[in-house]
Amino acid sequence: MLVVDQKSLSPAVVSPVRPALExxxxxxxxxTLAEAGRLAGRADLSKLASNENxxxxxxxxxxxxxxxxxxxxxxxxxxxxTLRAAIGERLAVDPARIVMTPGSEALIDYLFRAVLHPGDSxxxxxxxxxxxxxxGGCAEARFIDVPRLPGFDLDVExxxxxxxxxxKLLVLCTPNNPTGNAMTQGQLVDILAVTPRSTVVFxxxxxxxxxxxxxxxxxxxxxxxxxxxxxxxxxxxxxxxxRVGYGICSSAELVGYLDRIRPPFNVTAISQAAALAAWNDTxxxxxxxxxxxxxxxxxxxxxxxxxxxxxASAANFVFLRSPAGAEATAARxxxxxxxxxxxxxxxxxxxxxxxxxxxxxxxxxxxxxxxAL
Ligand SMILES: *Cc1c(COP(=O)(O)O)cnc(C)c1O
Numbered sequence: 001m002l003v004v005d006q007k008s009l010s011p012a013v014v015s016p017v018r019p020a021l022e023x024x025x026x027x028x029x030x031x032t033l034a035e036a037g038r039l040a041g042r043a044d045l046s047k048l049a050s051n052e053n054x055x056x057x058x059x060x061x062x063x064x065x066x067x068x069x070x071x072x073x074x075x076x077x078x079x080x081x082t083l084r085a086a087i088g089e090r091l092a093v094d095p096a097r098i099v100m101t102p103g104s105e106a107l108i109d110y111l112f113r114a115v116l117h118p119g120d121s122x123x124x125x126x127x128x129x130x131x132x133x134x135x136g137g138c139a140e141a142r143f144i145d146v147p148r149l150p151g152f153d154l155d156v157e158x159x160x161x162x163x164x165x166x167x168k169l170l171v172l173c174t175p176n177n178p179t180g181n182a183m184t185q186g187q188l189v190d191i192l193a194v195t196p197r198s199t200v201v202f203x204x205x206x207x208x209x210x211x212x213x214x215x216x217x218x219x220x221x222x223x224x225x226x227x228x229x230x231x232x233x234x235x236x237x238x239x240x241x242x243r244v245g246y247g248i249c250s251s252a253e254l255v256g257y258l259d260r261i262r263p264p265f266n267v268t269a270i271s272q273a274a275a276l277a278a279w280n281d282t283x284x285x286x287x288x289x290x291x292x293x294x295x296x297x298x299x300x301x302x303x304x305x306x307x308x309x310x311x312a313s314a315a316n317f318v319f320l321r322s323p324a325g326a327e328a329t330a331a332r333x334x335x336x337x338x339x340x341x342x343x344x345x346x347x348x349x350x351x352x353x354x355x356x357x358x359x360x361x362x363x364x365x366x367x368x369x370x371x372a373l
Contacts (some may be wrong), residue, residue, distance in 0.1 A: 020140045025134070030047070030339065033045055039334060047355075048352050049341040050341070051316055051317050053236055055238065060281050068269050075269075093217070097250070100244065101247065101266065101267065104206060108135050108202070111228055116169060118141075121141065123143075123169070125147065128178075129178075148179065156191065169200045169202060172201070172203050174205065175208075175210065175314040178317075180315045181313065183214070199226075201220065203229050203230070207235055207236070209237075210289055210292065225250065228254070236289055237275070243268075295354050299354060316354050322350050323348065323373045326342030336370070338366055
């Protein structure tokens with residue numbers, strides 16, 4: 001048999017991709033149910049690793065999706081007019097200032113590509129959502145990281161000092177993923193007050209439905225520069241599988257630029273219908289958010305009784321320090337059928353989504369052994 005050495009056939013190995021990609025790692029998603037099932041050898045799993053809403057989306061979504069399926073041969077509305085009108089109306093924002101995207105991670109991608117030249121600076125505060133590093137890295141940006149304080153609150157003074165220097169892009173995530181804590185209105189206003197209007201501000205509000213006290217739009221409007229507030233149907237609305245997010249932008253002009261980068265038909269007709277039905281069912285949203293917050297309190301009370309270090313989460317997950325280490329705790333919980341997210345944050349920090357009451361019961365029962373040294 002003739003064995004062909006593939007390498008000997010190719011000329012000198014030169015990577016076909018831009019060098020910037022060599023420094024970027026692909027997003028590491030939480031374990032899928034199939035993967036976890038294989039590893040744990042069981043099918044009765046609670047998926048508490050990706051901050052999905054396990055209470056599910058509005059029951060009205062099913063009918064809307066069924067109806068949209070009847071026209072699957074037709075391209076979707078490239079501008080999501082109906083959905084943007086509905087969102088704009090409730091938020092009292094001109095729909096021309098709203099851009100719909102297939103998940104808000106796509107919004108981050110489009111915005112970063114639209115505004116960043118190679119070498120431009122991105123100011124952020126880690127630990128935070130990895131997408132900023134990934135898309136900023138792909139855009140060949142330079143990062144200015146002002147690490148969070150020991151309890152994971154923003155180091156507001158240090159952040160302000162960097163913001164005042166006028167980075168090209170300033171990124172804030174509130175409530176922050178993975179730490180769960182939110183910034184205060186005063187902190188946001190103070191940071192914006194020193195930020196030049198030449199800086200583009202992106203505030204990631206993926207968990208805003210769980211923390212309505214903060215008026216991010218008000219603060220950004222008041223500031224008056226170029227900004228985007230990123231939001232999603234993936235978390236509180238329970239539609240992560242449908243991939244719908246949106247950005248509220250400082251101007252219709254900015255939406256116009258994002259429209260140049262955005263593939264036109266990237267939010268499917270089925271996803272648009274699902275999001276509209278979910279958006280209109282405010283009662284369902286309120287019920288799931290209230291139940292999630294109550295359940296979060298129940299889990300937190302157990303953690304406190306055990307003396308476990310945790311942050312004050314304003315989102316649909318808890319962020320806690322495991323004396324056993326993050327990976328060991330995740331592995332032990334997986335054996336019990338619970339998928340959680342170990343994080344690389346030094347000290348053994350684990351992020352655990354608040355699930356349905358029965359999921360949380362399981363978690364509470366399994367935690368003592370999973371966290372023990
Ligand atoms: C989940 C999440 C997103 C993105 O979710 P999409 O499903 O892409 O809408 C964005 N930002 C943060 C902080 C998140 O946690």
